[in-house]
Amino acid sequence: MDSETQALHQEFSLKNYAAPPISIVRGAGVHAWDSDGRKYLDFSTGVAVNALGHCHPAWVDAIQKQAASLGHCSNLYANPLQLDLAQRLCGFAGPGEIFFCNSGAEATETLFKLSRLHGQKLSGREAQRHKVVTAKESFHGRTFGGMSATGQDKIKAGFRPLVPGFDHAEFNNLESFRQVVDQGTAAVLVEPILGEGGVRPATAAFLQGLRALCDETGALLLLDEVQTGGGRTGTYFAHEPSGIQADGIAMAKGLGGGFPIGAVWIRDAHANLFQPGSHGSTFGGNPLACAAALAVLQVIEAEGLLQHVHELGAWLIDALRGFSEKFPDLVFGARGLGFLTGLVLNTPVGPVVTACREAGLLTVPAVGDVLRLLPPLNTTQEELESALEILQEVLSGLSG
Ligand SMILES: *Cc1c(COP(=O)(O)O)cnc(C)c1O
Numbered sequence: 494m495d496s497e498t499q500a501l502h503q504e505f506s507l508k509n510y511a512a513p514p515i516s517i518v519r520g521a522g523v524h525a526w527d528s529d530g531r532k533y534l535d536f537s538t539g540v541a542v543n544a545l546g547h548c549h550p551a552w553v554d555a556i557q558k559q560a561a562s563l564g565h566c567s568n569l570y571a572n573p574l575q576l577d578l579a580q581r582l583c584g585f586a587g588p589g590e591i592f593f594c595n596s597g598a599e600a601t602e603t604l605f606k607l608s609r610l611h612g613q614k615l616s617g618r619e620a621q622r623h624k625v626v627t628a629k630e631s632f633h634g635r636t637f638g639g640m641s642a643t644g645q646d647k648i649k650a651g652f653r654p655l656v657p658g659f660d661h662a663e664f665n666n667l668e669s670f671r672q673v674v675d676q677g678t679a680a681v682l683v684e685p686i687l688g689e690g691g692v693r694p695a696t697a698a699f700l701q702g703l704r705a706l707c708d709e710t711g712a713l714l715l716l717d718e719v720q721t722g723g724g725r726t727g728t729y730f731a732h733e734p735s736g737i738q739a740d741g742i743a744m745a746k747g748l749g750g751g752f753p754i755g756a757v758w759i760r761d762a763h764a765n766l767f768q769p770g771s772h773g774s775t776f777g778g779n780p781l782a783c784a785a786a787l788a789v790l791q792v793i794e795a796e797g798l799l800q801h802v803h804e805l806g807a808w809l810i811d812a813l814r815g816f817s818e819k820f821p822d823l824v825f826g827a828r829g830l831g832f833l834t835g836l837v838l839n840t841p842v843g844p845v846v847t848a849c850r851e852a853g854l855l856t857v858p859a860v861g862d863v864l865r866l867l868p869p870l871n872t873t874q875e876e877l878e879s880a881l882e883i884l885q886e887v888l889s890g891l892s893g
Pocket of ligand 1: 595596597598599601632633634635684688689717718719720745746
């Protein structure tokens with residue numbers, strides 16, 4: 494990164510993020526280039542956002558055409574692209590209705606507001622039954638609601654008092670949730686795979702057990718699929734293999750393939766909890782964002798990407814597991830599903846992320862010294878193999 498960029502960053506960028514090591518200026522497919530002209534295999538995908546890699550022609554074309562026809566119209570008026578997208582998302586999630594927003598945190602906020610309305614309906618009084626139970630290891634966003642719902646303490650530090658009424662139990666431990674969920678609980682919210690929390694998949698039995706627990710108590714079962722949704726795990730939603738039906742689902746990251754858009758699906762039975770005036774978003778689901786998201790869905794369908802991710806993801810995780818035999822001093826094993834994969838390290842993840850970047854592979858760290866590999870959904874086997882070669886080289890260098 495040149496010294497001018499560094500100086501500008503130092504002077505004008507809020508220091509809420511760690512100092513960036515490079516400056517990315519261009520992308521095409523699975524590759525990205527920095528300001529020095531260095532080429533990278535981009536398995537950071539903007540943190541599971543660039544579902545089709547960089548600048549997929551269909552995505553670029555859809556945004557260019559839509560920008561030249563209608564960019565924004567607010568939610569005062571009907572927007573056919575939004576209705577098309579809503580219908581398609583219900584096709585994946587089940588009978589329900591869709592609210593559009595712009596980010597993951599806004600999507601989870603919407604689920605918290607849904608929980609309050611549901612609790613009020615059950616108890617007959619506002620502010621009576623309002624507890625939301627989430628996992629201790631979870632991440633649900635950086636707003637006050639999101640921080641309060643997030644189990645990890647490092648996210649909340651310095652920002653108390655938080656929103657009351659959130660409680661936490663241990664992920665993948667049904668008994669722990671049973672101890673916390675009670676008649677005061679309005680909803681349970683979990684990620685089907687902990688993303689920031691270390692790429693830890695929920696077991697099918699855990700999700701099924703939560704569904705039964707929510708049915709017993711009347712609480713809503715809500716899923717945060719902000720990172721796992723959009724085909725990343727080889728099905729459109731990561732909870733699909735468990736067979737459970739959720740009451741609400743938050744989505745965002747991969748939905749627009751790099752254009753900011755979030756969404757919440759609410760099951761039919763609960764969709765009428767929101768009434769005119771009770772929630773909204775100025776930008777939410779604007780025509781440009783919906784055109785981008787529709788282009789992503791069309792490519793997923795036309796190129797058979799769910800099946801592609803399902804098949805190659807299993808192969809990728811097997812290959813990653815192989816590193817624990819080759820480098821037992823550095824690698825414990827691998828976790829994940831589809832193209833949401835994590836190499837579980839025996840060594841601090843930071844230096845491994847740096848070494849990978851210096852060798853031409855962009856990755857993302859997660860809690861517990863996990864190296865996240867998040868290839869675009871349309872990554873080929875050859876491109877995965879190139880990434881594995883770089884990883885092999887890096888781990889060889891580090892095991893010295
Ligand atoms: C990224 C993420 C969020 C927050 O999304 P933003 O768009 O950054 O607000 C919420 N939940 C999960 C599971 C995430 O991975």
